[in-house]
Amino acid sequence: MKNQLRNEAWRSYTNERNDKVSREHRCRKKDEALPTLPVPCLEATMQKYLAQVEAVAPNYLEKTRNLVKAFLTGPGPKLQQRLIERSQKVTNWATDWWINDMYLSIPLELPINVNPGLVARPKQFASQRDAAVFLARFLTELLGYQETLDKSQLEVERIKSKDGKTMQPLCMAQHYQMFRLYRRPGCSVDERIHLNRASSGDHIIVAHHNQFYNVPVRAPDGERITEADLTQQIFKIMEIPADEKVVPVGILTTAKRPVWAKAREELLKNELNRRSIELLENCLCIVCIDDDVLPTTFNNPYRKEDCWLGNRDYANVLHHALHGGGSRYFAANRWFDKTVHIILGKDGLWALMYEHSGGEAPAIFRIFEELTETVNALPSSENILRSYLTEPEKLEWCLSEQSCKDILEAMSSIDMLVEDLDLCILWFNEYSKEFIKSCNISPDVYIQLALQLTYFRLHEHLVSTYESASVRRFALGRVDVIRAASPEALAWVKAMCQGDPQAHVGGIVQEEGAKKVQFTIYSNQKIKELFNKAVQRQTKEMLDNIIGQGIDNHLMGLRYAALENGEPIPEIFNDEAFKIIQHFALSTSQITTKNDVIAGYGPVVPDGYGCGYNVRKNGFIFSCSAFHSDENTSAKKFAQTLEKSLQDMALMLSK
Incomplete structure (x- = not known):
C-alpha cells in the first residue's frame, strides 16, 4: 500500500529536473570540494538485499x-547505468528522490509520524517577565546565527576519515537550509518551498492561546531589534488573556497532508487568510508559548522516580514536545509545516519540535543546544526600550462554513492519534559507552544488537530495522539506512534466548508431564562467538553506509530510474518480500546531544516501535514508542525488555 501511494504520488510529481540541480540543493562554495555520492555496485546491493530477506522473510528467500537473478540479467544493469549517468549530471543523485520518497509523497500527519521532538532540562523563572527575557535572549542569539548563515560564514564541521588519521569536512547544506525551507501540503505530493531571504525570515511568529502573532525582528531602519525590544513584544503577548472565541486554525496543520492541502485552498479564497498564511510560511521560526501543562494521564513512568517537571514524567514532556497533547491542549498552538518550533511551557518546559524533511537532528538539535548554553551563560543586563515599537500584530482569519468544518474534523483526528501514541523513557545507567568501548565494540553497533535481541524476545522473530546513517561526507548528503537485522544477528539472538521461558529456539524442548524442560546446546563461549560475528557484520553495515555503500538509497534509485522513464516497476520491487523488507517495524536513531535531553518520535508503521537513543557519558536515554491500537506492541514492555537485554549482554561479555 505504501509503495502504491508513492508510485501514484510520483506520477503527479512534475517538478523533478533531470539535467540540473534544484535550487534548494545548490551546494555552497564551502561544500564544492566534497566528493559526490557514489552509486554502489549492483551485485553487492543485491547480495545485501538477499541477506535481509534471509533474516526477516526467510520463507521468501x-x-x-x-x-534477483532475473533482475541482474534483465532491467537491473540498464537502471544501474542510468543512475551512474545521473550521478554525473547532478550534485547528488539520491537526495531529490529520497526527499520525495521519504517525506513529500507520504500523506500521513506530521505530528508523531514525521516531526521529532526534543526536551531539554527545564528552566526556572521567578516571573513571567523573566521567561520573556529568556526567550528574547534566545531569539537574539538565533538572529545572530541566521546572520552568520546569510554571510555563508558557518564553520564547516569535520569528522574522522576512514583511515582514522585525517579530519574530513561534512556537507553543511542542512544548516543553511533549516530556516529557509517550508513544507507546503499537496493533494498528491507536498512541496518544499525554498524561501528567499531577501523577502522572508525578518519576522517570527509567536503562538499563544492558539492565536498567532507577527513579531518583526528588524527595526524600520533595517537593524536587528534589541533584546529589550523582543522582551517587550513577547511579554505583551504573554499578558494577552485567552479568548474562547479564537478558532484554532493551527490544528489544520495536524491533518493528513491531502486533507490539509484542500483545507488550505479553502482558506486561501479569502484575502485576510492569504496574508496570515503568507506570514506563517515566511517567518524565521515559530515560538510556542504554552500556558498550561499536560495532565499526568500522559505519564507512563518506567520507575516512580522518573519525574522531569513536578508530577510530569519523562514520557509526559516528550508527548508535549511531539504533539502538544491534542486539540484540548496545545496541538493548535503550532504550525507543524514550519521547520523549527521553539516551545516554552508554563512550568519551565523547554523544548524543540521540527519538520523532518528540512533536516536531520544533528544539525537542528546542535544549534538549539548551543544557543541555549550561550543564553544560560549571559549576565543580566538593562537595555533601553525603543519607543517606536507597535503592538504585536495578531493574525486574523475569516473562516467559511467549510473551514470551520475542516477544523472540527482535524481536531477529532489529531485527538485520536494522540490518544493512540504510547511512550516510555528508559534511562539506563548501569554502565556507559566506556564499558562497551573497553570491549572493542562500537557503542552504536552494541545498542543496535541489543535492540535486535529485545525485539526477538518480545516477538520471536526479527524485522526490518531502520537506523539513519548520515552520508554528509558527500555533497548534499542526507541519510541512508543502517539495517541491523542480519543472519548473524538472528543466529546470536536465538542463542541468547535459549533459556528464556517463552522462547523455544536455539535448544531442544521436550515434554516431561506438564512441565517443559529445555536442554541448552549453546555454551557461553559459543554465544560469544556468534555475538562477535554479529558485531562484525553490523560494524561493516555501519561503515558501508557512511561511505555511501548502503542499499536503501540504491534500491530507491533503481525504482525511480524506471519510474522516471515511464517503465514498469521491475518485479523484484513488487514482490511480497520487498514489501516486508520495506516495512520498518523497528525504527531507530542515535540522537547525539551535548546534554541529557529526551528526544524521540513515533513508530513509522502501525504495528511497529520507534526507539531513539541518546548515548551519554553516564549511560543511555532510550525513548521508546508504540501505538496502543496494536495489541502486540507496548512501549513499556519494550523498555523493560531492552533493559534486560542490556544487562544480559554485559553479563555475557563478563564471563
Whole structure:
C-alpha cells in the first residue's frame, strides 16, 4: 500500500529536473570540494538485499533469489547505468528522490509520524517577565546565527576519515537550509518551498492561546531589534488573556497532508487568510508559548522516580514536545509545516519540535543546544526600550462554513492519534559507552544488537530495522539506512534466548508431564562467538553506509530510474518480500546531544516501535514508542525488555 501511494504520488510529481540541480540543493562554495555520492555496485546491493530477506522473510528467500537473478540479467544493469549517468549530471543523485520518497509523497500527519521532538532540562523563572527575557535572549542569539548563515560564514564541521588519521569536512547544506525551507501540503505530493531571504525570515511568529502573532525582528531602519525590544513584544503577548472565541486554525496543520492541502485552498479564497498564511510560511521560526501543562494521564513512568517537571514524567514532556497533547491542549498552538518550533511551557518546559524533511537532528538539535548554553551563560543586563515599537500584530482569519468544518474534523483526528501514541523513557545507567568501548565494540553497533535481541524476545522473530546513517561526507548528503537485522544477528539472538521461558529456539524442548524442560546446546563461549560475528557484520553495515555503500538509497534509485522513464516497476520491487523488507517495524536513531535531553518520535508503521537513543557519558536515554491500537506492541514492555537485554549482554561479555 505504501509503495502504491508513492508510485501514484510520483506520477503527479512534475517538478523533478533531470539535467540540473534544484535550487534548494545548490551546494555552497564551502561544500564544492566534497566528493559526490557514489552509486554502489549492483551485485553487492543485491547480495545485501538477499541477506535481509534471509533474516526477516526467510520463507521468501528462494523466490527472491530467482527474482534477483532475473533482475541482474534483465532491467537491473540498464537502471544501474542510468543512475551512474545521473550521478554525473547532478550534485547528488539520491537526495531529490529520497526527499520525495521519504517525506513529500507520504500523506500521513506530521505530528508523531514525521516531526521529532526534543526536551531539554527545564528552566526556572521567578516571573513571567523573566521567561520573556529568556526567550528574547534566545531569539537574539538565533538572529545572530541566521546572520552568520546569510554571510555563508558557518564553520564547516569535520569528522574522522576512514583511515582514522585525517579530519574530513561534512556537507553543511542542512544548516543553511533549516530556516529557509517550508513544507507546503499537496493533494498528491507536498512541496518544499525554498524561501528567499531577501523577502522572508525578518519576522517570527509567536503562538499563544492558539492565536498567532507577527513579531518583526528588524527595526524600520533595517537593524536587528534589541533584546529589550523582543522582551517587550513577547511579554505583551504573554499578558494577552485567552479568548474562547479564537478558532484554532493551527490544528489544520495536524491533518493528513491531502486533507490539509484542500483545507488550505479553502482558506486561501479569502484575502485576510492569504496574508496570515503568507506570514506563517515566511517567518524565521515559530515560538510556542504554552500556558498550561499536560495532565499526568500522559505519564507512563518506567520507575516512580522518573519525574522531569513536578508530577510530569519523562514520557509526559516528550508527548508535549511531539504533539502538544491534542486539540484540548496545545496541538493548535503550532504550525507543524514550519521547520523549527521553539516551545516554552508554563512550568519551565523547554523544548524543540521540527519538520523532518528540512533536516536531520544533528544539525537542528546542535544549534538549539548551543544557543541555549550561550543564553544560560549571559549576565543580566538593562537595555533601553525603543519607543517606536507597535503592538504585536495578531493574525486574523475569516473562516467559511467549510473551514470551520475542516477544523472540527482535524481536531477529532489529531485527538485520536494522540490518544493512540504510547511512550516510555528508559534511562539506563548501569554502565556507559566506556564499558562497551573497553570491549572493542562500537557503542552504536552494541545498542543496535541489543535492540535486535529485545525485539526477538518480545516477538520471536526479527524485522526490518531502520537506523539513519548520515552520508554528509558527500555533497548534499542526507541519510541512508543502517539495517541491523542480519543472519548473524538472528543466529546470536536465538542463542541468547535459549533459556528464556517463552522462547523455544536455539535448544531442544521436550515434554516431561506438564512441565517443559529445555536442554541448552549453546555454551557461553559459543554465544560469544556468534555475538562477535554479529558485531562484525553490523560494524561493516555501519561503515558501508557512511561511505555511501548502503542499499536503501540504491534500491530507491533503481525504482525511480524506471519510474522516471515511464517503465514498469521491475518485479523484484513488487514482490511480497520487498514489501516486508520495506516495512520498518523497528525504527531507530542515535540522537547525539551535548546534554541529557529526551528526544524521540513515533513508530513509522502501525504495528511497529520507534526507539531513539541518546548515548551519554553516564549511560543511555532510550525513548521508546508504540501505538496502543496494536495489541502486540507496548512501549513499556519494550523498555523493560531492552533493559534486560542490556544487562544480559554485559553479563555475557563478563564471563
